[in-house]
Amino acid sequence: MMHIDSQSIEEMESRYRANFFNTISGFKSANLIGTADKSGNTNLAVFNSVIHIGANPPYLGFILRPTTVQRHTYENIKETGFYTFNHIHESFIEKAHQTSAKYERNVSEFEACNFEEEYLDQHKAPYVKESPIKLGLQFEEEHLVKANDTILVIGKVLHAYLDEKLIEADGTVNLTKAGTVTISGLYEYLKTSKLEKFEYAKP
């Protein structure tokens, strides 16, 4: 095995290091985050950092890098308090990835990338109509990472929309059956196949 130490990491070319560390953390979730400002101008952006925070009450988090693109999502969430997570299905990975391009503030990625906005049950943020699993969230709290100015944004899940057939008897949502993809790094989208489902482990 090759040993890469702190010195070698520092000496890596910048894009090389970004690719290396964006992939080496392991596989990631694949969601489109939908928002709108208070005038109703919408925004849609791919995020690979949605994580589970808790089930009762249901909290999910995501990491916001200090970049222009992601800031539109952040500003809208802070402005309205609401947002949506929409699973990326394998049939639209190319369009989903395109939402990561640096569109101007006045351009909606829904339109630019050809996704259909959908408003459901008075939730003040748009869902992606094409998505097989959609969640409506309300902002709860945020944490600024001092080391590099990224932000952990945490929200409470108020609504979930999905085909009933995707939910197994024990409450598990079958993501493989849903066609939800996983992401490696910043550019690669993958499908999954089940190896094994274990039980609750005991010593």
Next chain:
Amino acid sequence: MMHIDSQSIEEMESRYRANFFNTISGFKSANLIGTADKSGNTNLAVFNSVIHIGANPPYLGFILRPTTVQRHTYENIKETGFYTFNHIHESFIEKAHQTSAKYERNVSEFEACNFEEEYLDQHKAPYVKESPIKLGLQFEEEHLVKANDTILVIGKVLHAYLDEKLIEADGTVNLTKAGTVTISGLYEYLKTSKLEKFEYAKP
């Protein structure tokens, strides 16, 4: 599509809700975190919450739930300042899952679950010898989530160990080739296959 609202979420049976929300966030990374206390007693635990925080300097985070098992990992990190991430390879998912069992404080999951401890380059925490991709980290900062007492733990990557052949020309680590798995929820382990690798997106 079925609509599950806040009322329905509250009324879910507790394990059902846990399974639902642990799966609905999307696919997760699969790592074993290795630690030791200052007397050298080791601990190993499966975590599905390792996330990318930044590449320069390289920071990775993980979420610690307020449970007994995960607390051993936390106590050791706070005691020594060092820990390791070790990718879970598809050949040892059963043993890896077994580390989630509630072993007593004085039991090392390395021994109980049949993993080999490995110390490399003076790093004060044990690696998993069997793992194809290993990272040595130093604690950097933590954030307590007020909503439910989970903790985001962030560390700086000091060392990386992997087969050179897994690193592509642009710095990407090929996780599928490495045999690294992904996790859905708390119990299911999956392998991946590449759909597409895109370029940096432009408007």
